[in-house]
Amino acid sequence: MKFFSTRSPEGPLLTFGEAIFQGLAPDGGLYVPQGDLDLKEAFLSLHHGTSFKEAAMVMAKGILSEELSPEQIEALVDKAFPFAPKLVEVEKGLFVLELFHGPSCAFKDFGASFLATSMETFLQGKDKKAIILTATSGDTGSAVAQAFYGKKNIDVVILYPSGRVSPLQEKQLTTLGGNVHALEVQGSFDDCQKMVKDAFTDQELMAKLPLTSANSINLGRLLPQSFYYIWAFAQLKENLVDDLVFCVPSGNFGNLTAGIYAWKWGLPVDTFIAATNANDVVPEYLLSGEYTPRPSVGTYSNAMDVGSPSNFERMMSIFKESWDMTKSLILGQKITDQETIETMKTVKENQGYLLCPHTAVGYLAAQRYLEQHQEENEKVVVLATAHPGKFVEVVQQATGESPQLPPALANLLKKEKQAKLIDNNLQELREYLQANF
Ligand SMILES: *Cc1c(COP(=O)(O)O)cnc(C)c1O
Numbered sequence: 001m002k003f004f005s006t007r008s009p010e011g012p013l014l015t016f017g018e019a020i021f022q023g024l025a026p027d028g029g030l031y032v033p034q035g036d037l038d039l040k041e042a043f044l045s046l047h048h049g050t051s052f053k054e055a056a057m058v059m060a061k062g063i064l065s066e067e068l069s070p071e072q073i074e075a076l077v078d079k080a081f082p083f084a085p086k087l088v089e090v091e092k093g094l095f096v097l098e099l100f101h102g103p104s105c106a107f108k109d110f111g112a113s114f115l116a117t118s119m120e121t122f123l124q125g126k127d128k129k130a131i132i133l134t135a136t137s138g139d140t141g142s143a144v145a146q147a148f149y150g151k152k153n154i155d156v157v158i159l160y161p162s163g164r165v166s167p168l169q170e171k172q173l174t175t176l177g178g179n180v181h182a183l184e185v186q187g188s189f190d191d192c193q194k195m196v197k198d199a200f201t202d203q204e205l206m207a208k209l210p211l212t213s214a215n216s217i218n219l220g221r222l223l224p225q226s227f228y229y230i231w232a233f234a235q236l237k238e239n240l241v242d243d244l245v246f247c248v249p250s251g252n253f254g255n256l257t258a259g260i261y262a263w264k265w266g267l268p269v270d271t272f273i274a275a276t277n278a279n280d281v282v283p284e285y286l287l288s289g290e291y292t293p294r295p296s297v298g299t300y301s302n303a304m305d306v307g308s309p310s311n312f313e314r315m316m317s318i319f320k321e322s323w324d325m326t327k328s329l330i331l332g333q334k335i336t337d338q339e340t341i342e343t344m345k346t347v348k349e350n351q352g353y354l355l356c357p358h359t360a361v362g363y364l365a366a367q368r369y370l371e372q373h374q375e376e377n378e379k380v381v382v383l384a385t386a387h388p389g390k391f392v393e394v395v396q397q398a399t400g401e402s403p404q405l406p407p408a409l410a411n412l413l414k415k416e417k418q419a420k421l422i423d424n425n426l427q428e429l430r431e432y433l434q435a436n437f
Pocket residue numbers: 106107108139249250251252253254255256303304358385386
């Protein structure tokens with residue numbers, strides 16, 4: 001399988017191994033697969049006894065078989081996923097796909113870990129190194145840090161705004177050590193992002209150091225997010241009357257776009273529900289045909305506060321800019337903060353199940369869908385994007401209870417912070433990089 005930029009359909013074509021080290025294409029577009037895989041038979045042969053790794057292998061082989069041997073692909077999948085999703089039926093017909101059992105307790109672990117392991121695999125025996133440079137406002141950086149920790153021939157440099165991430169987030173970024181280097185920047189998240197951007201356009205620096213990015217638009221993070229849709233289907237397939245419905249709490253729409261690839265390559269899916277908070281430019285597009293990006297607004301589900309979703313460009317490339325095609329598969333649903341809190345409260349009271357605020361957005365959207373399709377025996381799978389224990393204040397406010405911090409995170413609080421404090425300009429970053437690599 002080869003890949004091209006959304007902005008240059010005529011090429012050049014890249015391999016997966018090339019595209020993942022580029023991140024964004026030089027023309028500013030996003031890499032997308034060329035042509036389709038036909039995996040329908042393989043998907044239909046899976047069953048409830050299929051492990052997550054087995055489900056992942058089906059898709060990974062389809063994507064990588066021109067570049068790696070079956071044994072290498074197997075080793076990659078095996079190494080990338082020491083954790084797996086769980087599927088829980090919380091109420092009749094409504095299943096929660098828990099994607100928070102990885103090291104940072106959020107679904108981004110799946111994409112980050114596959115990318116990191118892929119990079120390590122492609123660097124092997126090549127006498128090449130990579131330095132991952134990334135800015136974080138808190139949460140996403142921790143999945144990247146965990147995923148790259150201990151990877152051979154790779155260093156990670158993470159910039160975060162001093163005093164503007166939560167104590168737990170700071171521990172997640174700064175306590176790993178080894179090949180993970182945290183830079184505490186005296187400035188805002190925007191300053192951190194600007195410094196990273198400036199470094200990537202600094203030709204002298206780029207000529208000297210093998211700098212690369214690992215942000216969420218990277219193909220190597222996007223595609224593995226399709227693996228758990230396939231696994232969830234395998235779990236439920238023997239009891240399905242109709243095709244499955246997936247409900248995805250969305251911000252940049254990477255998670256949802258990955259599901260669309262699984263569908264495009266043969267997974268039987270009836271509908272994807274795109275659940276958003278007040279940042280609802282995609283549900284608006286689905287209703288009106290007008291796409292109007294705008295500045296984001298803050299909500300309780302803040303990992304979804306995105307006013308201009310980066311993966312919209314990939315979705316448009318899949319559906320060939322056709323509004324009709326897009327809305328025939330995807331249904332939009334906007335959920336307010338008030339509704340989010342109420343859902344967390346009622347689901348805890350009635351089902352005894354604790355939701356994080358992001359998952360709650362998806363949960364209510366799924367409940368609404370099921371209400372409208374009562375006689376049809378439909379099954380909806382809601383993607384649970386993070387562990388509720390990561391959002392103590394909102395969970396407390398909604399349910400009156402303090403959630404337990406997952407043990408993996410609780411242990412971090414005892415560890416020592418290691419970070420280098422720097423000023424918010426490129427010169428400081430350049431000096432740091434040149435002195436250390
Ligand atoms: C990143 C994130 C989302 C949004 O996912 P996208 O792929 O950007 O749509 C939802 N919930 C949580 C907890 C996240 O970290």
